[in-house]
Amino acid sequence: MKKDSDVDTLIGEALENIRDDRKLAREFLNEIANQIAVDADNNRGLSPVAAKHIETMQRSNEQLVKIIGLKSKNQEQNFELSESDKNEIYDILQKDSN
DSSP states (O other): HHHHHHHHHHHHHHHHHHHHHHHHHHHHHHHHHHHHHOOGGGGGHHHHHHHHHHHHHHHHHHHHHHHHHHHHHHHHTOOOOOHHHHHHHHHHHHHHHH
C-alpha cells in the first residue's frame, strides 16, 4: 500500500499548491481592481493581466477535477473482496441453489 500512500501525498501537495495559487491570484486580482478603481486609464493595460490570472484559476479548478477523477478511478480499481467476503458469497450461492 506504499504506492497509495505516495499518491495520496502527491495529491495532498497538489491540492495545497492549487489552493496557494488561487489565493495569490485572488489577491493579485484584488490589487488590479484597486488600481483600475484609482485610475481608469490603467484598465487597458491591466485587464489582459487580470484575464490571465482568471485563466490560471480556471486551470487550477480543472486540475482539481482531474485529481479527484484519478483518485476515484484508483479507488475503484483497488476494490478487492476479502477471503471472508468470498466465503460468505459462496455460502449464499450454495444456499440459494439448494
